[in-house]
Amino acid sequence: MNLLITGGAGFIGSWFVREALRDRLPGLEGVQVTVLDKLTYAGSFANLGPVSESDRLDFVPGDVADAALVDTLxxxxxxxxxxxxxxxxxxxxxxxxxxxxxxxVGTQVLLDAALRHGVERFVHVSTDEVYGSIPAGSWREDAPIAPNSPYAATKAGSDLLALAYHRTHGLPVTVTRCANNYGPYQHPEKLIPRFVTNLLAGRTVPLYGDGAQVRDWVHVGDHCRGTALALQAGRPGEVYHIGGNKELTNKGLTALLLRACGADWDRVVHVEDRKGHDRRYALDDTKIRKELGYEPQVDFAAGLADTVQWYRDNEDWWRPLAVD
Structure with missing residues (x-):
């Protein structure tokens, strides 16, 4: 298998690449990997450091919206x-x-090139945020999408493009939508690493609104295993949810992070809520469990402890990226 991974120097993509080249993902043993990454502020070749010398890795700096480059790859x-x-x-x-x-646009460029060259499998990685907020229960894959932020709206648009290329052209596209990820190598602009790095550096942390927003959390390793299963056996034209089954309010998560970093609530600053802030996300991941055998393997308490320890041990990695 010759596998093209876009965004493979970012948080989730680099985890997938590292695990694939260590033969730790189902069905990807021996895979040849090409990473295409623009290396924006959120991506770094250093994230691939542990596997950077692998003869099964080819790294190409570039933009997914560069049609000529994408076609060549x-x-x-x-x-x-x-x-x-x-x-x-x-x-x-x-x-x-x-x-x-x-x-x-980047997704459309990739889909066009994949169609031209007859790829066998195309997994488009998306997010639970495309559904908007749900007050109770969990979204199933057939729920209507109703994004509320510009980010979620652009992901919803890319999802619809990917599924349309399957329905119109027969392109073997599978879409995954995942809960909130956490783990090592995540950029400090995101909630868990921002709070951890700020607390370790002796700074305060900002809690939006009343902190009662609810998110489901999944370890990045579980997300990558679910993605690999979708690549291997996901049905073309279908959406699969990848959940962690660990719902927490932002305030509850903050309490866990304060405890893990040996800090008190006097380090928390309550700030005005974010515009359009969704109240709760929740995914029903029954489909991927029944069809593909997915099940989260990383216990949240253990995974969070390991993540906090990673940031303790890798200050040289996050210090240049720290967000106040």
Missing amino acids: MRRHDHVVHFAAESHVDRSITAAAEFAQTNV
Whole structure:
């Protein structure tokens, strides 16, 4: 298998690459990997450091919206996992154009090239945020999408494009939508690493609104295993949810992070809530469990402890990226 991974130097993509090249993902033993990554602020070749010398890795710096480059790469690959995306909601509120360019146009460029060159499998990686907020229960894969942030709207647009290429052209596209990820190598603009790095550095942390927003959390390793299962056996034209079954309010999560970092509530600053802030996300992941055998393997308490320890041990990695 020759696998093209977009966004493979980012948080989730680099985890997938590292695990694939260590033969730790189902069905990907011995895979040849090409990473295409623009190396924006959120991506770094250093994230691939542990596998950077592998003779099964080819790294190509570049933009998924560069049609000529994508076409050149696609012609020598038979499988694609598309992680590349602008993903930070706060940034999308003030700079939506780059989200539309990467998330929508970039996906269209990849789909066109995949169609031209007859790829065997194309997994488009998306998010639970495309559904908007749900007050109770959990979204199933057939629920209507109703995004509320510019980020979520551009991801919803890319999802619809990917599914349309299957329905119109028969392109073997599978879409995954995942809960909130956490784990090592996550950029400090995101909630868990931002709070951890700020607390370790002796700074305060900002809690939006009343902190009662609810999110489901899944370890990045579980997300990558679920993605690999979808690549291997997901049905074309279908959506699969990848959940963690660990719902927490932001305030509850903050309490866990304070405890893990040896800090008190006097380090928490309550700030005005984010515009359009969704109250609760929740995914029903029965489908991927029954069809593909997915099940989260990382216990949340253990995974969070390991994540906090990773940031303790890797200050040289996050210090240049720290967000106040």
